[in-house]
Amino acid sequence: MRLILLTSLTMIAFAANSILNRVALADGDIDAVLFGVVRLLAGALMLAGLVAFQGRKLRLGGAGRLIGVTSLLIYIFGFSLAYQNLDAGLGALILFGMVQITMFAGALMGGERPAVQRWAGAILAFGGLIWLLWPGHADAPSLMHAGMMTVAGVGWGLYSLTGRASQDALGTSAANFVLAACAAVVCAAAMMFVAPNTNPIEVSGFGVAMAILSGAVTSGLGYALWYSVLPDLRGTTAAVAQLTVPIIAMAAGALILSEDLSLRLGIATLLVLGGVLLAVTSRR
Template identity: 30%
Template sequence: MKPRDLLLALAVVVVWGVNFVVIEVGLEGFPPLLFSALRFLFAAVPAIFLLGKPRVAWRYVIGVGLALGVAKFGLLFIAMKNGVPAGLASLVLQCQVIFTVLFAIVVLRERPRLAQIAGILIACFGMVLIMLDHGLSAPLGALALVIAAGAFWGVSNTITRYAKPQDTLRFMIWVSAVAVVPLLLLSLLTEGAQADLDALHGIRLTGVGAIAYVAFAATLFGFGVWGYLLRQYDASTVAPFSLLVPIVGMAAAWLLRGEAVGLQQGIAAVLVIGGMACTVIRRRTPRAAASGERVVVESAV
């Protein structure tokens, strides 16, 4: 990888890792579903008018918009609002790798490698350690929502594999546009119009900054650069960088929010990240190297 591209990959990792702390800050001033809707609103507008229509079938755009934008991020934001700390959320959410592999086996009829099966088992054991951690401050119900968010992320990854978008930035912008209206409606129904109006009326500079960060830095910059890297290099070269996201997320939560990491949680983090590494890192065969094979790899926060 060229030095410039290496720096870009590391920049995306830092942006996505810090994003969990920014989400936590944003949720201090917004109801979770409203905050999620605002994220996608500003990620989509005015970009959709500048880049044109997506170059994939609308059913894929709508499917990913509902699974990723509404379900995954809606559940994640609700979970973090209800007590899941930023660093822990960044780690547990990566269970999406497990669900992506499982859905690929069931839906796409892909045959798992032995390393993938071993990786899933190792990561699951790490998740169990997190659940059993007596020092864990997050309610188990909220933690279950993060796992559910990871499952919906796996659903969106499976749909994206079918879609195979050539322009990941344009695809993500239209996915963002699809998510806005359902999130706003759900916010009105569950959080209430008054709560939404109060949040918008009392918006502070930190809230504006949080919206700007999650919309422009985490979504547009992150996905734009990630898509560029996947077009330049093999997925096996790019994908491992996503394993650094929870490490940055936990470090940022410790530095910026004072979130402590206990011994058991640290061991669990090593197991989860190591297990995920087994599922996404693979040796390139001579045939794959000769053909310049590309695989769509999904990672975002």
């Protein structure tokens, strides 16, 4: 029962990232880029604090660090920029689908030979995303913002693939967040100096609070909690558990943000999550 509760809490935390980001941006309480910077800083402080609490030193070097930091930056800022327009549930579905497709592609490039069932699942999930994003229908989202979330999904997929080789998931994530936060602050400061915004958004305390909550709690503590329960979960169980994240995000988006749940979105959700379920339950 404890494992079920902790896993459920982790999935809620992951889905909450979409809600917090969308809530902060929907009414212009914070700029998308600033949200990403604050989220990285809060996550870095939380994860580094957890490493220090364990009496360990933070190692900023190591194999794959450049890829890890770069892919994390792509995910964080693609995610924030996409939620300037996308609904929380729709964004979570695109993100989750692209993460799984990216990891499937990474497995192929790594020499794995997936079974027919896994191929069928990947094709079904990808087809569901294409059908949802295809322009010309009433529910079609902004292709620019959907593209940003697609890029974010690829970034998170690459981050996950890189992290699979790590023997210290918490320490690796803490180092990645610290370096990514430093890079983000430097880049944001340079952008403000080179091209100052003539119409800046008035940042509210609420917007900053949502970014801190997303970085420190639903990202930092959420990832730490996920790493603590992963050893007790089978690989397929962990993958299937993550199928609940877009569903939670859609339900919360409808309740909190009054987002529409269209028939097309519902069918696309069944196709994408059904395809992923088919793929991750493959025996091979």
